[in-house]
Amino acid sequence: MSDGKKSRGPRGVVTINAELCKGCGFCIEFCPSGVLAFSDTFNDKGYHTPQAVRPEACTGCDLCGAYCPDFAIFGMLKEKVVA
Amino acid sequence: MKADPKGVLTGAHFLDGDHACCEGALSAGCRFVAGYPITPSTEVVERIAARFPSVGGMFIQMEDEIASSIAIQGAVWGGAKAMTVTSGPGLSLMMEHVGLAAMLETPCVFVDVQRSGPSTGLPTMPAQGDMMQARWGSHGDYEIIALCPNSPQECYDLTIAAFNLAEEYRVPVMLMMDECVGHMTEKVIIPKAEDIEVTPRRYTTQKPGKYLPYQAGRSEIPLMVKAGDGYLFHVTGLTHDERGYPAMNAEAHDRCVRRLVEKIRNNARRIIRLEETDTADAEVVVVSYGITSRVAGKAIQMARADGLKVGHLRLITAWPFPEKRLRTLASHVKAFVLPELNFGQMFLELQRVIEGKSSCYPVPHAGGTVHEPEAIYQRILYAARHSRLKDKKEVAR
C-alpha cells in the first residue's frame, strides 16, 4: 500500500461468472473501490450482470465475493491469480 | 459377525419383556438410544439409561418422541446402531420420521410397547392397536418390517433380529411389543456373544468421489457411509437421485419409491418368519401374533381336545404379511380365525389375501386385557361348524 510503485496497476482482479448471476447488485453497491457497475447486456436468465468498469481500482479484497448470494463473482490479489 | 461380548449379559435371567428388549439391543450392538418416557415402554429406557454408560453406549432422554425418532437417525449416520422406544401415542408422534427413515434408508429400530388407545386410552394395559399405524402411519408409499414377540425371551431375540433386518435391508424395523409381554417376567436365556449372529452395517468400499449414496445395484440396497469419513455426501428426505440430490419429477419419484417398496416386497420370503403347528391337515387355522398367540394357543388346545383339526399360524413377522403362505393354506383350510387386541386390523389384511377362498372370522377385542381363551375357542367351534355347513351346500350344488 505504501509502495508507490504497486499502486500504478490494479492490485486485485475481479472475476465474474455471468451465468450464475441473478443481478441483485450487492457487489456493485458494496464494493469499497467502486470497481463495478451493471452492464447493459443480459445474461441467459435476463439479468443485467456486473462488469468491472474501473478494474484498476480493484484491491482484491473479495468483498464482492463475500456479498454475492450466487457465487458469481470474486476478487483476488493479482499475485495469487498469477500463482 | 459375532456380537460384541461387552454388551452381552450371558446367562439365564428372570426378566420382563421391557428389560429383555434392552438386553437384546445391547447384544445386537445398539449403542445409541434416544427416548422419551411413556408407559408401558418406560422400563426399556430406564434399563438402557442404567446399562449403556458402562458398555460405551449413549442414552439421551429427548424432549419428546419427535426428537427421539430423528435423533436416532442422526446417530445412525454418525455410525451408531440406534433405536428409540415408545408406546402408541408416542409412535403417532414419530410417524413423520418413520417416513424419513424409509426415505433416507436409515437402518434403525422403533420399539412400540402397545397399550390401549385411542388417545391416552389405557396406558397400563395391553392392546395390539398399532399394527396398521406401524405399517401405514407415515405418508406416501414405503415398506417397513414389523416383528411381534410373544414372550420376554422373544423380546430379547427379536430385538436382535430387528437390528439385523434393519441393517440387511436399510429399513426402519418396528418391534411390536405390547404391555403384556413388556411387563411379563419369564426366563430369558442370553447366549454367549460368540453364539449371537449380528449383521454389521454395510459400508461402501468405494473411494470418495466415486461413491453415490443411493446407487443400489442388483441387491436393491445401497451401501452406507457415515459422517466424518471424507465422503462429503448429501442425503435428503426429498425424492432423490442416486447422488442423494433432490430430484423433483415424477420419473425420479417412481424410481426412488419403487425401490423402497420392492426391496422389501421382493425379499418378503426371506424376511418373513412364521411359526406353524398342525396346519398341514387343519380344517381351521388360527392366525395370531404377539401375546394373543399364547391365548390362542390355549384355545387351540381346548378345541383339539374336542377332536377338531385346528392349526396355528403365528406371525412372528407381521409386516411384510405372509400373503403367499396364507393363499396356499387357503387351498385346503376351510376357515381362518384371527383373534387380536383390536377391532380387526390384521384381519382386514387376512381377508384381502384370502379373497373369499376360505371363511375368515375375526375375534375382535378392544384391549385392556387379553382375550378369554374361551372366546377364541368358541369362535373356532363356530368356524368349524360353519365351514362344514358351507361344504354341504357346495356338495348339494
Place this chain on the structure above:
Amino acid sequence: MSATEIKFAGLGGQGVILAGIIIGRAASIYENKYATLTQSFGPEARGSACSAQVILSDEKILYPYVTRPEILMALSQEAFNKFLPETRDNAIVIIEEELVRPKGLKSGMKVFGIPATRLAEELGRKMILNIVMVGFFTAVTRLIDYEAVKEAVKASVPHGTEHMNLRAYERGYEYGQALL
C-alpha cells in the same frame, strides 16, 4: 406339577412383587420349570393394594394371567379381602397373621399364618418381611426346592444385603417347617 397359579398380594412397600419374582426365578432359573410373572400396573398399584401373579408349570405357559389362584399370599387385610373371592375353594392361603384376619374362608382352604413383620423386626429390618414370607411359602407349599429358592433370594436382593436376607429366608422357612 401341572400349572399352579399363585397370587402375591399386599400393600405397596411390603415387597410382594419381589416375593413373586423370587419364587418365579427359583422355579425357572434354579429348577428348570416354567414360570410366568405378571403384575397389575396402574393407579391401583400406586395406592394401597398391589399384587404379583405367578404361574408355575412343567410345560410352556400359554395364557399368562392368573384367574383362579390355588395359592394366595396376603400381607394386608385389603389384599386378602380383594383376592379371596377369586381364590379356589381348596386353596392354600398364606397370611401375615398379625395383619390379616382371615374372614370368609371356604371350607376346603388351608390357612398358614406367620407374624412375618414381627420376625423381620427381630432380625433387624422390618423391610425384609417379604423374604420371611418367601421362606414360609417355600416350607408350607413345598412347591419348590429349599435350595432353589435360597439361590433366587441371593440373586434378587441388593448386593451387600444377602446375609441378612438369607437369615430372613431361613427364619420364615423354619417357622413354616414347625407348623407342618
Place this chain on the structure above:
Amino acid sequence: MSRVNPVNQYLRMDRMPHIWCSGCGLGTTVNCFIRAIENCGYPREQISIVSGIGCTGRVAGYLKLDSFHTTHGRPIPFATGLKLANPKLKVVVISGDGDLFAIGGNHFIHAARRNMDLTVVCVNNFTYGMTGGQLTPTTPIDAISSTSPYGNFEEPFNLPFLAESAGAVYVARWTTYHVKQAARSIREAIQKNGLSFVEIISPCPTLYGRRNKLGDGLAMMKAFKENSAIVNGADTREVGLDFKGKIVCGKFIDREKPSFLDMYHTTMAERFGPFYEPYEGVQ
C-alpha cells in the same frame, strides 16, 4: 471461465444455480459460513451440516460437506444424535426462523438447556419463504404476511434473548450486510464448546420485502446498513426487533459452561471411577 471462485470447492457446483431468488440473503450467508469454516481449524471432513425444511433448509444440499436435509423443524435433534454418535464431528445446524423457532422451537430451547455441543445458525428473514410468505415467530409487529394480511399483532421472539435465557454459551446477531462480522461469529461459534447461536438477519425480497414495501434485496441490504447498530455485549433483553426499527448487532454472549458431553464425562467418571472408559462415540 479459467479462474475459479475459491468458494466453489465448498459447494456442490453440480447443483448450481441454486433455487434462491435474486437478492435473497441465503447465498450471502453461505458465503459467510464457508469463510468461517475455512478458518476454523477443523478439516472439512469433520464438519457436518444439518438443515431442516424451507428455503434455508436447502443450505445443506448446496454445501460440499457431509450434509443432511432432514424434516421440518427437526434438524437440532438430528444433529444431536449425529454429534453424540460421533463426538469428533463439528455439527452445524443452519435453518430458518420458522423451522427453528416455530415447529422446532422446543428442540432449540432443550438443546440450549442441556448445552448440547452444536452450532445453530438461524437465517432470520421473518417469513416462511418457500411456502409463500407466511407469519413466523419472528415476524415483527405490524408486518404484513400472507397469514397476517392486516398486520401482525403477535409479539415476536427476540432470538438472542431466548437463546441466552435457555442456556446458549455463545450468542451473536448480524445481518447479511455484516459479512465479515458474520463470518467471524460463525467461526467463533463453531470453535465454542456447547450450544452456540448466531442469528443472521437476511432479506427475503420476493415475499417479506415485497409485501411490506421494503424494496428489492439491495434496498433491504441498504436498510440493514443504515438501521443497524453494533453493540457488542448488549443486554439481550434490549435487542428485540421492531418493524423498520433499529437492528442491534454484535456478539452478545460468550461464556464458558460445561457442555452436555463434558457433564456426561464428569458424571460417569465419578459414578464408574476407574472402570469408566471415556465415551468417544460408537466406533
